[in-house]
Amino acid sequence: MSLPLWISVLSLTGFVVKSNGSKIIRVSEGSDAILPCSIKESVVQKLFDWRKDGEKKKEVFMYDAGLHYNNGLPGQxxxxxxxxxxxxxxxxxxxxxxxxxxxxxxxxxxxTCHFPHINGLTFYMKLVVDPVFKDRSGEISGAVPxxxxxxxxVTDSGVRLKCEVQGAFPKPELRWKDSDGNILDAEEAEISERDGRYHVTLQTTVTSTxxxxxxxxxxQKDLNHETASTITVSEKLFVNSSGKVCIEWLLIGIGLGVLPTAVLALLLAFKFIRIIRIRGTKKNKEDEPEPMMPLSSDDITV
Structure with missing residues (x-):
């Protein structure tokens, strides 16, 4: 394969850019990626070793003068x-x-593409595999949906909002903003990872301002990528939330201020009724005729 044809093959399997002197190869998930590495002399009888960086380096591919991982060489x-x-x-x-x-x-x-027997010659590069997301219209390639x-x-504190991203890579940063661009206070983001993709949830409580x-x-700063979604909260929700608090405090105020007055009025009413009953009893006694006394012989006048 000639050099121009080789460049064509490379361009079909992704694209290469340079960042801070290192190569970045970018492809869509499910496609093939070619990681370039070459020197100015034949490598037929050479040893070169490909590894993936990380907490633990992984053996990707090794070639040693004709022996390699696809024809019996162990360690991949x-x-x-x-x-x-x-x-x-x-x-x-x-x-x-x-x-x-x-x-x-x-x-x-x-x-890394490493030539241990050629003065430790090493080439560095980065592979970025963009997830492919699906929606109702078909497949959409992108870094994050x-x-x-x-x-x-809806609570006494305000309206609770939730923002959720699924299947993102690399790990995204989420934040809530108001329409003026001010960053809002939020809870700590919930992050989970599966098969290299990230699921992130961020919640915040907003009030009517x-x-x-x-x-x-x-x-996603690494990809210089940003996307957003907007939600509009009905003013009624804020009214209901604050109104609930006001009603609760009003009831408390009534309980603290009116209850003693009501009790006092009730006691006075009972006392008034008792007085009326006593007076009524006395009046009834005054209206009754005096009982007739039996006459003795001394009371008879002839």
């Missing part, structure tokens, strides 16, 4: 077994590049 990491190949007809031109088939999100990261926003609850429109912003 399970993540790459059966998925990595080289270009045998290009070895005489110094081409030690490899192809990773059916890329996955977990393939993203830093890689638009976040999902919703009203979670100068706006009822709020935005959840998702940012």
């Amino acid at each position: 990491d399970d993540q790459f077994r059966g998925r990595v190949s080289h270009f045998p007809d290009q070895l005489k031109f110094g081409n030690a590049s490899i192809r990773i088939n059916n890329t996955k999100i977990t393939d993203s990261g830093g890689y 638009k976040p999902s926003v919703m009203i979670l609850d 100068t706006t009822t429109s709020f935005q959840c912003v998702v940012q």
